[in-house]
Amino acid sequence: MNRDFTYSIPWNIFIITLGSCIYAVSIKSIAYVHGFIPGGIFGLGSIVYYFTELLDPSLWFFLLNLPLFALGWFKISKRFCLYSLYAMCFSTVAYQVLNIPINIENEFYATVAAGVMGGLGSGLILRSLGSGGGMDIVAVMLNQKYNIGVGKTFFAFNLLLFSLSLSVLKPDLVVASIINVFIASTTIDSVISLFNQRKVVFIISDHAKAIYDDIRDQLNRSGTFLEGKGAYTGQNRDVLMTVINNIQLKKLEEITFTRDPNAFFIVENTFSVLGQGFSRRKVY
Structure with a gap:
């Protein structure tokens, strides 16, 4: 593929759109059906809501994203933030519009499927010049400055988040969610580095x-x-x-x-x- 093409607006919009659709389906059709804990900033918003009973998780998600986008705007680039904003908005729309039933009854199989699909979707978004917003922004910053894998940051944050959830959620559900994000984080790093390995x-x-x-x-x-x-x-x-x-x-x-x-x-x-x-x- 022409290297200049990967910097073009049509290519970045396409890969973000595709990744957002895959990610939305993984969340709506598998993760939420089996009650897996949402990771990232939305998961953090859910935890804050549980302890404070103020506002609601979606509003907390919006408020917690504001400083992260400001950080990305000044520390990474304006282009990065605009693509990330598009990814976050389109993922929300895709979640509302797409209704693709995936009938997986076994919880372990569902954990694996959600992790692979979610990681693939997020990885495709992160192969663009943007991100999915939220913790992706922090992960990209750490990767740019310290070469820490994006998937590793994603997993570390969610591991901490799920550990905080142990007091209010069933241990089996927390363990399943940890397995899910581990598979997703591994898939993310694999997708990001897929075409760079020689x-x-x-x-x-x-x-x-x-x-x-x-x-x-x-x-x-x-x-x-x-x-x-x-x-x-x-x-x-x-x-x-x-x-x-x-x-x-x-x-x-x-x-x-x-x-x-x-x-x-x-x-x-x-x-x-x-x-x-x-x-x-x-x-x-």
């Missing part, structure tokens, strides 16, 4: 230059030559380093061993690759 390959061979030429011609990828020296032989030789996606790995393996059956072929997983030819650094 393979770093080190190729040690006497035919490194010829292998590189084949990589350039057949895979349309470049590489970097590193100077190496055999510990046993003491001979100098080039080490070719290249970065590819998962689909190209087997082709690269074929190219390498066709040229040199005695080559060393070392593969490492990467968490993220940014730069020319790969993902663009995300700027909100």
Whole structure:
């Protein structure tokens, strides 16, 4: 996908809309049906309402979001807040409009399904230049400043929230909700990093230059030559380093061993690759 396209308004509106619909269905058709505790700022609003009996959870949700959006406006960007506002509003509309029955009777299966669907929806929203509002704003700020995974922040906050709920809710329900948000947080991080993960390959061979030429011609990828020296032989030789996606790995393996059956072929997983030819650094 063209990297500039991912910064376009149509793409961001599309991915936020899709994610909001999936998230709304997961909440309305699964989570609330089984009585799972709502997480995030809405869950916090529900707790505040329970202890104070003032206003109502939806109004608390609105009031608690105000300082978070102000924080995002000044600390992240105006564009981020506008996309986040759209996501929050559309999620509310989708929740009211969409009625898709998902008949899951087993509570554990429902916990897993709600976690996967909710995490997928939230993850898609967070792949845009916005967020779902609420704790997502804090999670994005922590990720930008300290590289803390968005899903980890989401899980930590909700774990604390559910712990506070133990005194007023059934333990079984709290445990089910914790499992739900754990699955959701893991799914969120997986969706966010899905297209940034690549393979770093080190190729040690006497035919490194010829292998590189084949990589350039057949895979349309470049590489970097590193100077190496055999510990046993003491001979100098080039080490070719290249970065590819998962689909190209087997082709690269074929190219390498066709040229040199005695080559060393070392593969490492990467968490993220940014730069020319790969993902663009995300700027909100």
